[in-house]
Amino acid sequence: MLSYFAKRIASSIPTLFIIITIAFFMIRLAPGGPFDSERPVPAEIAANLEKVYHLNDPLPVQYGYYLLNVLKGDFGPSFKYHDFTVSELIAQGFPVSIQLGLLAILLSLMIGVLFGVIAALRQNSAIDYLVMGLAMTGITIPNFVMAPILILLFGVFWGLLPTSGWGELKHMVLPVIVLSLPQIATVARMTRASLIETLNMPYIRTAKAKGLPTRLILSRHASRATLLPILSWLGPATAAIITGSVVVETIFGLPGIGRHFINGALNRDYTLVMGVVVFYGFLIILMNLLVDLLYAWLDPRIKY
């Protein structure tokens, strides 16, 4: 187990290296640079800036500098947010994003699994169609539509919740709901399909023939097989929710890292974009590793 863990961590290094390489050259391919603005800076200052940040060196040399710094754990200073290093910006934003993300995942799992189980047990009934219809609606409405609607209802019309800001629990309610709605729908649909499939397994029939009550069949015999596909969804989904909350963070004005991703790319803030990309890459690798370990815990046939 421990050696497997070490192996997986080691094998993530080449992956990260590839991510860094592709991201580095892609952002450089984009036209413009970090110091281009509507009012051009004087030529001497521009030359000076470029010299300080090695921007006038050939690309491979810059790439070499960057790799060396990353190896030292230094993601460099932000080109746009003066007085901040990339690491500081990520460290500031990450707590916000992870709180939002984990709450949203937790909410999606609880409600999604509940709805999915109800729908599966009442397969092809009115309740099933209602739940699955709602789930379909949840998947199809994009968050940039859902967020303004909820803001309008809860913030503007009824005045129940703040429409932006950060710091208190009430600030989290709307963003977490908007983030989790499509995930709830996905989880509900997956749970339904998975449970229906599991309940058709011969070993469920064995359990019935042994005289086990439905409650025990569900909790003891069907739960693991039902949860496995949701588990494999969980890794990428957690990473995606934590990193992909850009729209939600922007709409609700939250100080997460999602906005650094977008703003960094728009501003050609090379180091910031790179830092966030590497961080996200690492997060996804970590989440997938966690999921694989959970798999072995759930399924005794999997051994590492």
Added chain:
Amino acid sequence: MMLTIENLRVDFAVDSGIQRKQTLQAVRGVSLELDQGETVAIVGESGSGKSQLFNALMGLLPPNGSAHGSVSFNQQALLNQSDKSLNKIRGKEIGMIFQDPMTALNPYLRIGKQLTEVLEVHEGANFNKESAKRRAIEMLDRVKIKDPEQRFNSYPHELSGGMRQRVVIAMALLCKPKLIIADEPTTALDVTVQTEIIRLLKDIYRQEKTSIVLITHDLPLVAGLCDRIIVMYAGKIVETGTVDEIFYEAKHPYTQALLAATPTNTEKSGKMLAIDGQPPDPLNLPAGCAFSPRCAFVEERCKTDSPPERKIDAGHLVSCFREDI
């Protein structure tokens, strides 16, 4: 009578997509009786309804299946009862052994858990974890599993197919049921393991006097184990009799054809005998006798009328018009 089945019918609602919903008649009016301590074999091809018959009375039909008729087990009605009342009988009074031991055990749970939970649900307040474990290990030993203490903590995938089937049998026996339904218990196993399993069932029958219903398509396999044989074709019983009556005095053309098609007969003649034609499409059964399209002795009336059940001897019944065969 311990088990009485009267005019049992099992239907499946089949949605074939383009067409309107159809009804598949898997079992078409089966009546049979079983005494305490009796062993009976139900023989028939795949699709003859032999498994669905017993799935129906155990309440194990899939959601699109429905059962009609009446079944009583020790004066208790079984058919279409709630899960709650069935659960007092399933696993306790009636044990079931399934066809494929590779899939009949839950791969996520230890053997011991799957065994002791039978006692857990049926003994209620009397359940004691330690004594349940002891009894489960005893039962594993009883079905001739080596190192039962270690196997108690194994997962199903750590056991061979034959071992798993022994575990399934141990599971069915734990509560000392009055009746065991074995649904093709050897079909998924190697030939050498098959005889071992049958020998084990024979031992159990001899020692516990448990009634056994053995569902199979393998006639020679049941010869040494059973008192009576019931032959089914297309959801109906075509012939019942003692083992000798069926093996040596079979009256129904289907039973005769089935006996002729066994591999032991094949060895003598040097070629594999098969019954001509295909089993009928259960959605489109022929009128009259369902075997008529494949029957060598077919007459005009066979194609229009259902043959009545005819008594040859006290326990030997056959459903065929032809009295001359």
